[in-house]
Amino acid sequence: MNFLSVAVEEYVAVVKVNHPPANAMSSKVFAELSAVLDELEKNGHVRAVVVHGEGRFFSAGADIKEFTGIEEAHAAAELAQRGQIVFERLEKFPKPVIAAIHGAALGGGLEFAMSCHMRLVTENAKLGLPELNLGLIPGFAGTQRLARYVGFAKACELMLTAEPITGVQAVQAGLANAAYADEAALLEAAMTLAKKAAAKSPSSVRAVMELLQTVKTSQYYEGVQREAQLFGEVFTTEDGKEGVAAFLEKRKPSFSGK
Numbered sequence: 001m002n003f004l005s006v007a008v009e010e011y012v013a014v015v016k017v018n019h020p021p022a023n024a025m026s027s028k029v030f031a032e033l034s035a036v037l038d039e040l041e042k043n044g045h046v047r048a049v050v051v052h053g054e055g056r057f058f059s060a061g062a063d064i065k066e067f068t069g070i071e072e073a074h075a076a077a078e079l080a081q082r083g084q085i086v087f088e089r090l091e092k093f094p095k096p097v098i099a100a101i102h103g104a105a106l107g108g109g110l111e112f113a114m115s116c117h118m119r120l121v122t123e124n125a126k127l128g129l130p131e132l133n134l135g136l137i138p139g140f141a142g143t144q145r146l147a148r149y150v151g152f153a154k155a156c157e158l159m160l161t162a163e164p165i166t167g168v169q170a171v172q173a174g175l176a177n178a179a180y181a182d183e184a185a186l187l188e189a190a191m192t193l194a195k196k197a198a199a200k201s202p203s204s205v206r207a208v209m210e211l212l213q214t215v216k217t218s219q220y221y222e223g224v225q226r227e228a229q230l231f232g233e234v235f236t237t238e239d240g241k242e243g244v245a246a247f248l249e250k251r252k253p254s255f256s257g258k
């Protein structure tokens with residue numbers, strides 16, 4: 001493992017993303033996450049999982065530096081689908097997963113956190129889906145999951161303004177469970193919560209985790225599929241190219257509507 005580390009303590013696995021500088025969700029990070037889920041699912045010493053980011057951020061999203069090599073809409077749609085599959089697996093994971101979010105959970109980073117079963121945040125963490133600043137749209141099922149947590153109007157506002165909210169606001173909006181003053185308090189609270197779940201009967205926990213997933217309908221999956229397709233289409237517009245180039249060149253994008 002190069003980008004993820006796992007430490008197990010009292011039936012709780014702490015998974016840390018360590019992909020400096022921003023813990024971007026690159027294809028290698030996704031591959032490792034998938035392998036880690038395989039291992040944690042089988043491991044009888046693991047009954048709950050805490051996911052955290054090493055360094056300044058939880059995760060700043062999909063790896064924008066990897067976007068530059070992608071030319072075709074179908075290739076961009078496939079990138080979205082690959083992320084969607086891993087996050088779907090995470091959401092369906094039979095053991096509870098808690099995201100402990102500090103710094104920033106943006107774009108694919110928030111989509112990662114939204115696939116976890118609970119989210120604890122620092123008060124000043126930034127949570128948002130800023131893809132429209134890049135001339136893109138969310139692609140890892142964020143368009144479908146966000147509204148489930150915050151409702152239609154707030155999801156619309158967050159995506160269309162592309163502006164992040166704080167950890168405190170995320171709790172108020174129903175996106176996060178609770179906010180803590182700093183990273184140390186956040187991690188302590190995440191471990192306490194995870195240990196409470198880990199102390200319950202694994203069979204009852206597994207049953208609850210399965211039952212909570214039945215809220216997803218076929219319309220949800222149609223939405224996710226359409227999201228990947230539209231991500232591919234938007235990705236190949238001139239505005240999509242301009243947005244990504246502007247981010248990498250550290251300048252404001254100029255969108256032409258093409």
Ligand SMILES: C/C=C/C(=O)SCCNC(=O)CCNC(=O)[C@H](O)C(C)(C)COP(=O)(O)OP(=O)(O)OC[C@H]1O[C@@H](n2cnc3c(N)ncnc32)[C@H](O)[C@@H]1OP(=O)(O)O
Pocket residue numbers: 021022024057060061062063064065080104106107108109130131134137138139140
């Ligand atoms: C389907 C899914 C799609 C997506 O997820 S698209 C991505 C959506 N996410 C974003 O748009 C967030 C982009 N990043 C930011 O807004 C900012 O960054 C932060 C708020 C996270 C941090 O800002 P600050 O503290 O001013 O640092 P900094 O100089 O902007 O970034 C530090 C280094 O991190 C790299 N970085 C940040 N986000 C990403 C990313 N998502 N993918 C790849 N690299 C990223 C930068 O480029 C830079 O790197 P260097 O030091 O080499 O210049």
